[in-house]
Structure formats: structure tokens, C-alpha cells
Amino acid sequence: MSDVTTAPTHCPYCALQCGMSLRPTGAPELPVEVVERSDFPVNRGALCGKGRTAPAVLSSRVRLTEPLVRCPDTGRLVPATWEEALAAVADGLRRTRADHGPDAVGVFGGGGLTNEKAYLLGKFARLVLGTSQIDYNGRFCMSSAAAAHQRAFGLDRGLPFPLADIPKSGCVILVGSNLAETMPPALRYLTELKENGGKLIVVDPRRTRTAEQADLHLAPRPGTDLALALGLLHLVVAEGRTDEEFIASRTDGWEAARAGAMAHWPEHVERITGVPVPQLREAVALFCDAPSGMVLTARGPEQQSKGTDTVGAWINLCLATGRAGRPYSGYGCLTGQGNGQGGREHGQKADQLPGYRKLDDPAARAHVAGVWGVAPESLPGPGRSAYELLDALGGEVRSLLLMGSNPVVSAPRAAHIEERLRSLDFLAVADVVLSETAALADVVLPVTQWAEETGTTTNLEGRVLLRRQALTPPAGVRSDLQVMNGLAALLGWEKGFPTDAEEVFEELRRASAGGPADYSGISYRRIREEDGVFWPCPAEPEESAPEHPGTPRLFLDRFATADGRARFVPVVHRAAAEETDAAYPVVLTTGRVVSQYQSGAQTRRVDELNAAAPGSFVELHPRLAERLGVADGERVAVVSRRGRSVAPARITAAIRPDTVFMPFHWPGEGRANTLTNPALDPVSRMPEFKVCAVRLERADAP
Ligand code: SF4
Structure with missing residues (x-):
């Protein structure tokens, strides 16, 4: 691979998957630089600081370039050859399997892995290791929205329309x-939505920079979004704003959903959420007066122990007002991780097979087993969800192979998960730097990064994209595909595991054919020529032309249920798993800052990003700060039933007085996830990152 070609590619970080080009510089300290690509429609050349500085991680001084194996004498990680390291991983996994059975071996993936890696990791776990115990960190990201999407529409694709439709809508509620x-x-x-005359409503307990753009900002108490949506639906019905023709012709289940909403009187909803009734009425007027409308959710309503029902309540609002399955209207989820969408479609999820097929569906098992050349009954059944898998480490799950994730920082109740990881018989981690999780491993495998390999991702719109190799990887690192190939051979898998990404994609196309996420009509050639193809895109018969164009907009004619009708699901408000009380009187909610990404494993290694966002903080209202007696910048201890974190106070009137906010990108004493509650949504198995009860203490002596 030449180092002198400018290569169009995509950012390694979030689900927007901004287009960019990489240009070689010839300088060893920064071998490529980012060049804007104004022709890519999603970002039209714009990039955030993370994308702009992404090449810095390629040549970071803390980049891993040789495998590490833990020395039995000193307990330290020491350099090893690839042969030694892979043999140690194969030995560790084989020993566990022999002593405790295949389900004692766990596999944990990530929403940043390419489609090819996610696909092959699921196949590796189920065929080579024979384990059902595979899940990934995307479970912590958008699984509640995915479950609600499936339940209502019969199909989950984050946005069922391109981002470019947003400015053409009449009103957008961003939750x-x-x-x-x-x-x-x-x-x-x-x-652009506002420039076109559209209205923007933002629902967030904090007056964020996004909320400042809104025509109306609703600031509910964290964990009460479900009640808020029910209150809005109550008013829609009471004010005669339902779309009866749409309800009758395209939906089922309205009466039960309507009855649920009518039990939530606006005054009652105001008491639960803290949002005044006049604001509820204003929101209904803005949404219903507009000719079209969208509801877009992200982690706020989703990362709750009732996340699926919360998203369901917002979907019910869309359906009752006829704002779904129509141009410039609908419900969508803004997925977070770079391949959060594709990562959940191709088999690294505990309950799914490639093509977004269900693992417990006999027809799906038969199809995928046929592509893999094995008997359907040889495929294990569904395994544990991400948190349950991590919680089982050291117990029923004795060894773990982990790729593309850093749960020591990103998992809820993180100190407990760190302890579980330490209690494993064997831990192998593939990563680009020595993350906090990799530092606990028995073997660390240094792998290639985004610009050093080729592979596809699927962005939040369902647009399948190609990241192209721009750079020769450093000697001493291998791709994740090579890692699986090497381990499969050592573990006695004789059918081979491909190491070429396009070859893997060709197999993925066959495995996904006929499934909900059908990629069979998508090829590397088409992605290159068309700059992305939206799934579903089934293969047309050989002789037919033109090829299937892909599907930018879903549900315009029918929803993806068996009868083509959307389903209202009746939901009722319920409290968060952990409410405030006298001992823990304040609500903690968590989130992100612009200059860091997820667990920070990559972005904390970039000087420019670190300078902009050097560490954790506790955002709190001036009234709360005054009661506590802390000044801006003084250290605050935040204590929950799971632990204690300490970070500087950031005092702002932009947050509710009963709530504090912490970003979750950092390890150590400021680790937000030390505090968070792993209470799970019963459907999606999403932990309740967004709400838990805490108390605050001054950390510095007065
Ligand atoms: Fe774009 Fe997201 Fe990358 Fe920023 S992090 S450049 S928004 S893809």
C-alpha cells in the first residue's frame, strides 16, 4: 500500500462518520493529515476537533507496536512475539473451555469495530469457541431505541430517513x-431547520449549547422523559390533535396506548417532570401546528431502566399525530458510536445473527449456518447481555477475549466490573493503546487503526460506507481480522478465517441476504462509486439492471411488520430504579463533552483534545453549590451506593438545581461510572446510566 496517495475515508469516531481525506505528510511524527471533503453529503467538509486530530493517535508515543504478555514471575506485562502471544491466548481460551465448557469463555466486542470485524467476531465466538457468551458495548449505547424501533415498526434502523430530511421538517423534538x-x-x-421556518424543541435537564438553539426547551427531571411524552400525548388527544385517518389506516393498538396516556394528566406530569403545563401545551401546539414532525432521541431517554418504554412513548406520540412513515416525519435514534448501527446488525450481539436476524429463529439459524457450512444445531443459543456478561466474569465466565472496548471506564458500576475483570482466569485484549482494561490483561494484542486498514461502517442513517487504507501499519501490529485468523488456526478451526476485508464483506453479504438488514446488493465497488449505499439493499438477479438503489427512506408505503402496520405499545410511567432519598438527595446524570470520545482511550492521547478537556468535572447549579459551600473549581465528592468520585465543581445555572452532571470519559478518581446504576431495562438490557441517586460532599478541607 502506497503512502503517497490522498485517500477518501471516514472519521474513526462517532456515528456521523464524517467524510474526510487523508494526505501523507512524509513526517514520521504525523504521517497523514486530514483534508476536508466537501463533497460528502453528511458533513459537507465540516469536522469536529476529534476528527481533525484523529491522525495523532496513529503515531502516538503510547501506541502499542508489539504484543505484551504478563510475566508469571514479576506480574508485569512484557514484550513478546506474535507467535508467543497468540499461543498464549489460544492456550488460555482452550484451557477454560476444557475445564469449564465453552460458555465459560466470553467475547466482548465494540460499536467501533467495522462491519467485517463485528461479523467475524460473532462467527469466531460461535463456531471456533462454540460459546453463546458474546455481546458488545453497543448494548450500552442505543439498545433501548433499537428494541422500541423493532417493537413499533418491525425494523430498527437508527434514522429511517437521511439527515438531509431534517431541515425540511416542520418541527423536530430532540430528546x-x-x-x-x-x-x-x-x-x-x-x-437549517430553523432557517426554513421549522421549529425546534429540545428536551434535556441541562440547558446545553444545543438547547440554546431551541424555540422551546423543556428541562425535565432525569428519568421522567416517559411521563413527559405521555403528558404530551394526553394533550394531543384532549385537544383533538390526533390523526384519526393515519391511526386507522396504518397502525394497530391505539386504544390501549390512548388509555395509558389519558391516565397521565398534565398537572400530574408537571409534578413528576417539573415541566410546567403551559410548556407542555406550547410543545403540543408547535408539534401539531407544523405540517410534518420528527422526534429524535439519543442516550437521555434510552439509557434508563425503562428506556424501551420511554422511546416507545415518543414513538406513540409520532404515530398518534401521523408523524411516521411520511415525508419529513418520523421517529429516529441518533446512534452514538462510529459503527453503532452496523455493529448491532452482524452478529456480535448476544441475541443476533448477521443481517439483523434473531438467533432463536430457526429459519435465520438455517440460513446463516448454510453460509458458514455448519449444521444449524451447532450454533449456540442467545447469551448474556453486556452488563450481565461482565458481571459474570470470574464466576460462570472464566476467560474473556475483548476487542474494541474499555469497560473499566465505560461500564456502569465500573469499580465492580474492574474487580470482575481482575478475577478472570484469563483476559486477552486487542487494542491500539494500553487502555485501562488492556492494562489488566494477561495478553495484549496491538492492532491496526482505522487509517491503516480497509473496512465498512454503517452510519446513523443506515448508509454503508467504506474506510480506505491510507497508510502502511507499523511493523509489529496486526489487524483484528489477522488476530482471529491466527487464533482460529491455533484452536483447530480448519475451514480458515479470511483476513481480507472485502472477502469478509462478500461473505457478510451472503449471510445478510434476505434478512432485515440486507446488504446483499452492496459491494465495495458500489460504495466507492456512490459514496455510500443505504440498506436494505437486496441483490437483484444477475441479469437485472439497474441494481437495487438502496433505501434512504423507510416505511413510506408500509412498516416492516408482517401486516405492514405500525404498533402502538401501551406504556405507563414508572420511577427510576433508584430514586433520591434523605441519604442520596441529588440526581446524577452523565454524558459527553465535545473534545473527548467515549472512554477516551484514543482522544485522551491527543494533546490538543486534552488541553481542551483535561479531566472530569461535576456540573452543579449555584443554589446547590451554595448549600454545599463550594466555589467554582473546588473539588466535590459525588457519592452513590456504588462508590465515590471526586472532581472539580463547575457551577452553572444551565442545570436543574436537583441534578448534577458528570462526563464519563475519564478513569481514576473522577470516573463517573464508579457511581452509575447497572439496573437493566427488561427488554433491551440497557443499564440506567442516566439516572442514579447521589449525595455531594466537599472534597477539600474548608
Ligand atoms: Fe464527525 Fe463525529 Fe468524527 Fe467529529 S467525531 S469529525 S462529528 S464523525
Whole structure:
């Protein structure tokens, strides 16, 4: 691979998957630089600081370039050859399997892995290791929205329409999303919406930079979004704003959903949420007066122990007002991780097979087993969800292979998960730097990064994209695909595991054919020529032309249920798993800042990003700060039933007085996830990152 070609590619970070080009510099300290690509429609050349500085991680001085194996004598990680390291991993996994059975071996993936890696990791776990115990960190990201999407529409694709439709809508309700910090180039879609005369309602307990753009900002108490949506639906019905023709012709289940909403009187909803009734009425007027409308959710309503029902309540609002399955209307989820969408479609999820097929569906098992050349009954059944898998480490799950994730920082109740990881018989981690999780491993495998390999991702719109190799990887690192190939051979898998990404994609196309996420008509050639193809895109018969165009907009004619009708699901408000009380009187909510990404494993290694966002903080209202007696910048201890974190106070009137906010990107004493509650949503198995009860203490002596 030449180092002298400018290569069009995509950012390694969030689900927007901004287009960019990489140009070689010839300088060893920064071998490529980012060049804007104004022709890519999603970001039209705009990038945030993370994307702009992404090449810095390629040549970071803390980049891993040789495998590490833990020395039995000193307990330290020491350099090893690839042969030694892979043999040690194969031995560790084989020993566990022999002593405790295949389900004692766990596999944990990530929403940043390419489609090819996610696909092959699921196949590796189920065929080579024979384990059902595989899940990934995307479970912590958008699984509640995915479950609600499936339940209502019969199909989950984050956005069922392109981002470019947003400015053409009449009104957008943005729930629990701070686009200005999480994916800044997307903010322009909201700006254009307003320039076109559309209205923007933002629902967020904090007056974020995104909320400042809104025509109306609703600031509910964290964990009460479900009640808020029910209150709005109550008013829609009471004010005669339902779309009866749409309800009758395209939906089922309205009466039960309607009855649920009518039990939530606006005054009752005001008491639960803290949002005044006049604001509820104003929101209904803005949404229903507009000719079209969208509801977009992100982690705020989703990361709750009732996340699926919360998203369901917002979907019910869309359906009751006829704002779904129509141009410039609908419900959508703003997925977070770079391949959060594709990562959940191709088999690294505990309950799914490639093509977004269900693992417990006999027809799906038969199809995928046929592509893999094995008997359907040889495929294990569904395994534990991400948190349950991590919680079982050291117990029923004795060894773990982990790729593309850093749960020591990102898992809820993180100190407990760190302890579980330490209690394993064997831990192998593939990563680009020595993350906090990799530092606990028995073997660390240094792997290639985004610009050093080719592979596809699927962005939040369902647009399948190609990241192209621009750079030869450093000697001493291998791709994740090579890692699986090497381990499969050592573990006695004789059918081979491909190491070429396009070859893996060709197999993925066959495995996904006929499934809900059908990629069979998508090829590397088409992605290159068309700059992305939206799934579903089934293969047409050989002789037919033109090829299937892909599907930018879903549900316009029918929903993806068996009868083509959307389903209302009746939901009722319920409290968060952990409410405030005298001992823990304040609500903690968590989130992101613009200059860091997820667990920070990559972005904390970039000087420019670190300078902008050097560490954790506790955002709190001036009244709360005064009661506590802390000044801005003084250290505050935040204590929950799971632990204690300490970080400087950031005092602002932009947050509710009963709530504090902490970003979750950092390990150590400021680790927000030390505090968070792993209470799970019963459907999606999403932990309740967004709400738990805490108390505050001064950390510095007065
Ligand atoms: Fe990368 Fe997301 Fe920033 Fe775009 S918005 S440059 S995809 S991190």
C-alpha cells in the first residue's frame, strides 16, 4: 500500500462518520493529515476537533507496536512475539473451555469495530469457541431505541430517513441529545431547520449549547422523559390533535396506548417532570401546528431502566399525530458510536445473527449456518447481555477475549466490573493503546487503526460506507481480522478465517441476504462509486439492471411488520430504579463533552483534545453549590451506593438545581461510572446510566 496517495475515508469516531481525506505528510511524527471533503453529503467538509486530530493517535508515543504478555514471575506485562502471544491466548481460551465448557469463555466486542470485524467476531465466538457468551458495548449505547424501533415498526434502523430530511421538517423534538457536543457538524441540520421556518424543541435537564438553539426547551427531571411524552400525548388527544385517518389506516393498538396516556394528566406530569403545563401545551401546539414532525432521541431517554418504554412513548406520540412513515416525519435514534448501527446488525450481539436476524429463529439459524457450512444445531443459543456478561466474569465466565472496548471506564458500576475483570482466569485484549482494561490483561494484542486498514461502517442513517487504507501499519501490529485468523488456526478451526476485508464483506453479504438488514446488493465497488449505499439493499438477479438503489427512506408505503402496520405499545410511567432519598438527595446524570470520545482511550492521547478537556468535572447549579459551600473549581465528592468520585465543581445555572452532571470519559478518581446504576431495562438490557441517586460532599478541607 502506497503512502503517497490522498485517500477518501471516514472519521474513526462517532456515528456521523464524517467524510474526510487523508494526505501523507512524509513526517514520521504525523504521517497523514486530514483534508476536508466537501463533497460528502453528511458533513459537507465540516469536522469536529476529534476528527481533525484523529491522525495523532496513529503515531502516538503510547501506541502499542508489539504484543505484551504478563510475566508469571514479576506480574508485569512484557514484550513478546506474535507467535508467543497468540499461543498464549489460544492456550488460555482452550484451557477454560476444557475445564469449564465453552460458555465459560466470553467475547466482548465494540460499536467501533467495522462491519467485517463485528461479523467475524460473532462467527469466531460461535463456531471456533462454540460459546453463546458474546455481546458488545453497543448494548450500552442505543439498545433501548433499537428494541422500541423493532417493537413499533418491525425494523430498527437508527434514522429511517437521511439527515438531509431534517431541515425540511416542520418541527423536530430532540430528546436527550446534545448534538453541539456529541456530533457538532450535525448541528447545521437544526440551524437549517430553523432557517426554513421549522421549529425546534429540545428536551434535556441541562440547558446545553444545543438547547440554546431551541424555540422551546423543556428541562425535565432525569428519568421522567416517559411521563413527559405521555403528558404530551394526553394533550394531543384532549385537544383533538390526533390523526384519526393515519391511526386507522396504518397502525394497530391505539386504544390501549390512548388509555395509558389519558391516565397521565398534565398537572400530574408537571409534578413528576417539573415541566410546567403551559410548556407542555406550547410543545403540543408547535408539534401539531407544523405540517410534518420528527422526534429524535439519543442516550437521555434510552439509557434508563425503562428506556424501551420511554422511546416507545415518543414513538406513540409520532404515530398518534401521523408523524411516521411520511415525508419529513418520523421517529429516529441518533446512534452514538462510529459503527453503532452496523455493529448491532452482524452478529456480535448476544441475541443476533448477521443481517439483523434473531438467533432463536430457526429459519435465520438455517440460513446463516448454510453460509458458514455448519449444521444449524451447532450454533449456540442467545447469551448474556453486556452488563450481565461482565458481571459474570470470574464466576460462570472464566476467560474473556475483548476487542474494541474499555469497560473499566465505560461500564456502569465500573469499580465492580474492574474487580470482575481482575478475577478472570484469563483476559486477552486487542487494542491500539494500553487502555485501562488492556492494562489488566494477561495478553495484549496491538492492532491496526482505522487509517491503516480497509473496512465498512454503517452510519446513523443506515448508509454503508467504506474506510480506505491510507497508510502502511507499523511493523509489529496486526489487524483484528489477522488476530482471529491466527487464533482460529491455533484452536483447530480448519475451514480458515479470511483476513481480507472485502472477502469478509462478500461473505457478510451472503449471510445478510434476505434478512432485515440486507446488504446483499452492496459491494465495495458500489460504495466507492456512490459514496455510500443505504440498506436494505437486496441483490437483484444477475441479469437485472439497474441494481437495487438502496433505501434512504423507510416505511413510506408500509412498516416492516408482517401486516405492514405500525404498533402502538401501551406504556405507563414508572420511577427510576433508584430514586433520591434523605441519604442520596441529588440526581446524577452523565454524558459527553465535545473534545473527548467515549472512554477516551484514543482522544485522551491527543494533546490538543486534552488541553481542551483535561479531566472530569461535576456540573452543579449555584443554589446547590451554595448549600454545599463550594466555589467554582473546588473539588466535590459525588457519592452513590456504588462508590465515590471526586472532581472539580463547575457551577452553572444551565442545570436543574436537583441534578448534577458528570462526563464519563475519564478513569481514576473522577470516573463517573464508579457511581452509575447497572439496573437493566427488561427488554433491551440497557443499564440506567442516566439516572442514579447521589449525595455531594466537599472534597477539600474548608
Ligand atoms: Fe468524527 Fe463525529 Fe467529529 Fe464527525 S462529528 S469529525 S464523525 S467525531
